[in-house]
Amino acid sequence: MRAEVLAVGTELLLGQIADTNSSFMGEQLALSGIDCHFQTKVGDNFDRIVLALRTALARSDAVLVCGGLGPTQDDITREAIAAVMNVDLVRDDSVLERIRAMFASRGREMSPNNARQADVPRGAEVIEQRTGTAPGLVCPVGNKVVYAMPGVPYEMQEMMDRAVLPDLRRRAGEPAVIVSRTLRTWGLAESALAELLEPRVEALSRGGQGVPTIAFLASGIEGIKVRLTVKAADGAAGAAALDAEESLVRQVLGEVVFGVDDETMESAVGSLIRGRGWRLALAESLTGGLVASRVVSVPGASEWFAGGVVAYATEVKGSVLGVPSGPVISPATARAMAEGARTLLRAEVGLATTGVAGPASQEGHPPGTVFVGLSIEGGESEAIELRLPGDRERVRQMTVISALSALRRRLLAPVS
Amino acid sequence: MRAEVLAVGTELLLGQIADTNSSFMGEQLALSGIDCHFQTKVGDNFDRIVLALRTALARSDAVLVCGGLGPTQDDITREAIAAVMNVDLVRDDSVLERIRAMFASRGREMSPNNARQADVPRGAEVIEQRTGTAPGLVCPVGNKVVYAMPGVPYEMQEMMDRAVLPDLRRRAGEPAVIVSRTLRTWGLAESALAELLEPRVEALSRGGQGVPTIAFLASGIEGIKVRLTVKAADGAAGAAALDAEESLVRQVLGEVVFGVDDETMESAVGSLIRGRGWRLALAESLTGGLVASRVVSVPGASEWFAGGVVAYATEVKGSVLGVPSGPVISPATARAMAEGARTLLRAEVGLATTGVAGPASQEGHPPGTVFVGLSIEGGESEAIELRLPGDRERVRQMTVISALSALRRRLLAPVS
Numbered sequence: 001m002r003a004e005v006l007a008v009g010t011e012l013l014l015g016q017i018a019d020t021n022s023s024f025m026g027e028q029l030a031l032s033g034i035d036c037h038f039q040t041k042v043g044d045n046f047d048r049i050v051l052a053l054r055t056a057l058a059r060s061d062a063v064l065v066c067g068g069l070g071p072t073q074d075d076i077t078r079e080a081i082a083a084v085m086n087v088d089l090v091r092d093d094s095v096l097e098r099i100r101a102m103f104a105s106r107g108r109e110m111s112p113n114n115a116r117q118a119d120v121p122r123g124a125e126v127i128e129q130r131t132g133t134a135p136g137l138v139c140p141v142g143n144k145v146v147y148a149m150p151g152v153p154y155e156m157q158e159m160m161d162r163a164v165l166p167d168l169r170r171r172a173g174e175p176a177v178i179v180s181r182t183l184r185t186w187g188l189a190e191s192a193l194a195e196l197l198e199p200r201v202e203a204l205s206r207g208g209q210g211v212p213t214i215a216f217l218a219s220g221i222e223g224i225k226v227r228l229t230v231k232a233a234d235g236a237a238g239a240a241a242l243d244a245e246e247s248l249v250r251q252v253l254g255e256v257v258f259g260v261d262d263e264t265m266e267s268a269v270g271s272l273i274r275g276r277g278w279r280l281a282l283a284e285s286l287t288g289g290l291v292a293s294r295v296v297s298v299p300g301a302s303e304w305f306a307g308g309v310v311a312y313a314t315e316v317k318g319s320v321l322g323v324p325s326g327p328v329i330s331p332a333t334a335r336a337m338a339e340g341a342r343t344l345l346r347a348e349v350g351l352a353t354t355g356v357a358g359p360a361s362q363e364g365h366p367p368g369t370v371f372v373g374l375s376i377e378g379g380e381s382e383a384i385e386l387r388l389p390g391d392r393e394r395v396r397q398m399t400v401i402s403a404l405s406a407l408r409r410r411l412l413a414p415v416s
Numbered sequence: 417m418r419a420e421v422l423a424v425g426t427e428l429l430l431g432q433i434a435d436t437n438s439s440f441m442g443e444q445l446a447l448s449g450i451d452c453h454f455q456t457k458v459g460d461n462f463d464r465i466v467l468a469l470r471t472a473l474a475r476s477d478a479v480l481v482c483g484g485l486g487p488t489q490d491d492i493t494r495e496a497i498a499a500v501m502n503v504d505l506v507r508d509d510s511v512l513e514r515i516r517a518m519f520a521s522r523g524r525e526m527s528p529n530n531a532r533q534a535d536v537p538r539g540a541e542v543i544e545q546r547t548g549t550a551p552g553l554v555c556p557v558g559n560k561v562v563y564a565m566p567g568v569p570y571e572m573q574e575m576m577d578r579a580v581l582p583d584l585r586r587r588a589g590e591p592a593v594i595v596s597r598t599l600r601t602w603g604l605a606e607s608a609l610a611e612l613l614e615p616r617v618e619a620l621s622r623g624g625q626g627v628p629t630i631a632f633l634a635s636g637i638e639g640i641k642v643r644l645t646v647k648a649a650d651g652a653a654g655a656a657a658l659d660a661e662e663s664l665v666r667q668v669l670g671e672v673v674f675g676v677d678d679e680t681m682e683s684a685v686g687s688l689i690r691g692r693g694w695r696l697a698l699a700e701s702l703t704g705g706l707v708a709s710r711v712v713s714v715p716g717a718s719e720w721f722a723g724g725v726v727a728y729a730t731e732v733k734g735s736v737l738g739v740p741s742g743p744v745i746s747p748a749t750a751r752a753m754a755e756g757a758r759t760l761l762r763a764e765v766g767l768a769t770t771g772v773a774g775p776a777s778q779e780g781h782p783p784g785t786v787f788v789g790l791s792i793e794g795g796e797s798e799a800i801e802l803r804l805p806g807d808r809e810r811v812r813q814m815t816v817i818s819a820l821s822a823l824r825r826r827l828l829a830p831v832s
Binding site for chain 2: 027286
């Protein structure tokens with residue numbers, strides 16, 4: 001069973017609103033084990049909606065359409081589907097009555113335009129509207145099917161769950177599910193990860209039910225993701241296959257895997273600090289509060305995050321953090337900032353950033369030169385040098401995850 | 417001239433990442449006066465990418481492809497385009513050299529996989545890579561054209577601006593330009609802005625060349641945007657029409673307009689502070705460094721930004737900022753934090769945030785209760801209460817722009 005998605009609306013093509021509906025439908029189809037190979041956006045134009053529907057039906061068994069079911073003149077999805085089915089539209093009295101009742105319950109009169117929402121292509125089934133005024137439609141086209149849903153996200157989502165997915169699963173007759181798990185990494189380039197895992201990817205390449213696939217995805221400050229996906233008879237079998245594959249991949253990649261699915265680098269660091277009953281203090285120069293803002297986004301951060309100092313002006317490094325005078329872009333300043341933050345904020349762990357975001361060089365260092373300072377109670381403080389590519393904003397973003405990653409590695413290292 | 421967009425990546429179909437690239441490309445095509453009737457997403461599968469390319473070329477004159485140009489085994493956009501062109505791939509030595517140099521400048525070795533990124537379909541032109549490793553491609557197919565760009569948003573955007581849009585406009589051969597200007601506002605809801613400008617929108621509704629259109633776009637922390645767009649014979653005529661329209665709109669909206677195009681609230685605040693030869697100090701509780709990170713993103717911020725304290729733990733407010741004990745979510749604490757930051761960091765302007773991000777209430781205040789503290793040399797310090805809607809992340813984001821807006825209004829106010 002192959003399905004595809006067609007999102008209708010000129011505003012989608014113009015980039016005025018993001019097409020989040022297709023993403024939701026794609027995710028739900030995958031979770032139901034139904035392949036989705038194409039997703040298309042088309043404007044509010046009769047001929048082009050008809051063409052898009054026919055193109056989709058030529059490639060797939062089912063088409064999920066959202067949008068264009070509203071009451072205005074540019075809502076023409078109903079007409080386009082009827083043309084593809086080669087039938088006329090029939091006004092459905094019980095749908096009309098429901099729309100009238102919905103308006104009445106809000107103390108409003110139904111406008112004549114709204115009656116159009118009760119038009120149904122002859123031979124189509126109605127998916128009763130529960131949250132909005134437009135019903136959904138299940139429209140047979142030969143041995144294939146077109147589902148129409150409203151473009152309002154929560155109306156569409158409710159109809160997907162209640163009617164469309166169950167109907168699709170029934171037609172597919174397949175009990176299979178597709179499940180996936182994402183391992184998040186930091187410290188190796190995407191190409192290096194791919195090379196390390198190449199033998200495994202190769203071994204898996206024959207594919208089939210129960211055999212996972214591996215994909216790579218660079219996600220900026222979220223790290224580089226390694227996604228494991230498997231089609232299995234049920235959720236338990238899928239989870240078992242993912243468990244086995246995750247363990248193999250972790251053996252190859254080791255410590256560069258810092259989290260699974262929604263686990264961020266900052267939450268990984270937080271778990272390590274909280275586990276020791278410690279607290280974190282920050283001193284940020286070039287990142288200017290970005291590290292702190294990531295840290296406070298971790299639920300429960302107040303248990304292990306004391307606070308931070310944004311030491312942007314050079315004299316603030318001295319007056320507030322007690323950094324001795326000398327070059328600002330240096331290992332010594334990074335270490336002194338981390339120590340100063342720990343002392344000022346009375347924390348066991350100090351993390352600091354200093355460096356050149358660009359575009360100009362500073363103290364003879366090119367943009368992208370960054371020093372991360374680490375200071376941990378009972379240990380020597382240290383500084384790590386980074387050389388980061390990209391513009392000012394990217395250097396900052398990469399410094400955030402690199403600094404948190406350096407702290408994670410230090411906290412994981414066996415105490416010497 | 418008709419163009420369409422093809423986004424490549426299985427993760428897009430699975431809904432694991434949102435396809436923001438297509439939205440950006442659609443918007444840019446519209447601004448260039450080029451019709452875009454279809455946008456398609458397809459997975460990392462050779463046969464299906466080929467089919468999607470052929471389908472798009474059957475409907476349109478140009479196809480903009482993004483994604484699938486990376487170094488890993490699942491990056492096969494190059495191969496698919498070569499198949500559609502019916503040519504082989506040739507390794508481009510100068511591209512290879514550039515990739516090698518890019519790795520060398522980061523002190524790393526180029527892996528063999530990365531060499532694939534130098535493969536170019538015979539007869540295609542290379543769009544030089546400036547920010548990443550993969551070059552873009554301009555690929556003639558009969559009298560039509562396929563452009564390939566990387567899926568990393570900032571790499572794609574840079575290539576669109578520099579190479580793809582100019583090439584498309586040249587092929588389109590249309591002398592008209594479409595220019596737009598965005599006025600950024602804060603302080604009125606979108607519906608209130610729309611009501612104030614309704615007579616003007618009405619007057620413009622007949623449209624045509626030289627007559628601007630007005631559109632509204634809520635953009636979160638970037639404010640609510642009022643976009644003026646006009647189609648004109650050339651850039652100068654367009655700019656003149658926009659100047660006239662901007663002046664009319666500003667007369668209606670007044671001080672809620674804080675910037676134009678890329679001018680942010682933080683850059684508006686920066687201009688006002690720098691103009692007085694002052695410096696800014698921050699004290700952040702619930703925003704946890706977000707205000708500081710916005711401020712340091714303003715070019716030249718070091719001239720007017722001293723630094724900040726992220727006072728996340730309650731005792732830090734006392735020990736570092738000298739805030740007297742008492743309720744943390746209060747006007748008094750907000751004022752004391754702003755004063756404490758000014759004193760500690762030796763600055764003329766102090767701005768502070770304290771409040772409840774949620775999800776739980778705090779000190780009896782519901783989530784969204786926020787106090788902004790302002791302290792300016794030679795004036796009384798003050799606190800402003802905000803009640804913000806939304807979840808934890810949204811409350812934080814809205815606090816950032818609201819706090820900066822409050823400071824802007826205070827700096828604009830005539831000295832009493």
